[in-house]
Amino acid sequence: MTTSAIEAAISGEDACIYAYGVIGSQVRGAAKPRARKALAEHRAWRDRLQAQSTGIVAASIAYDFPFPVEDSVSAKQLAVLVENRMVGLYADLAASVAGQAREDAVTAAMECATRAIAWGGLPQAFPQG
């Protein structure tokens, strides 16, 4: 049970990292370094989770997006979507672990929800995608 929640979070981070590669290529101006920073932060969480997981989670080569991402506006919408989806996965992870691992999962959820706002998302009572 713990393994599946952590593997789901790792898979989510892989998809998120892929998404930020596309987002970073589409946004302009101050959003560009913000996308780079978010990408680095998601990579750091992915590596941290991978170090805690006994299984090996392979990333996909490519992912389908729920809508075409071909400009700055749709790229920011994708960022809001993936960040909020990560909140849900980290909440699942928080529920399945305890102690420091749970605190870390909540910290990650808080960071993802905060980034969703920075990308133009509206606050939600239960952010999860």
Added chain:
Amino acid sequence: MHVGVDQAISRRAVLIGATGIAGAGILSACTTGAEPSTAAADPVSAEVAGAEQSLIAQYQAFITAFPELSADLTPLLEQHADHANAIGVKATATSAPVAAADARTAIAVLADAERAAAKARRASCVAATDQGLARLVALIAASEASHAPALTRLLAT
């Protein structure tokens, strides 16, 4: 990008359903002759419920004092009411609302309160013994963390 009303309602129903199950467990323990103390609200639920009432009272006080903030603050206030409903425990505010000299100060006070609340909910989540409650409180922590930049964004405009 934002969820439709139907989706938001069903999501809320799922969350309320999850805590409802936890509540049912407590009630059935009571009818099978457990100690009366086990029928009391889970301490984590009580703590979160009290904190939500404090935030609700603070938002209401600032909306009353600065009606021009009502349109921006009411959606956030409603999300705290959603948090309180999902926890499903009756509680009274654990702290009295503070005053602010002007609207901008009020927004800054709320942003600070949201950041503090998010950190406190992270601790509540770690303390939760029920997995469904832990998941719910993790989402509340994320929501409150996201309220802070949503509020400070108002100061930039």
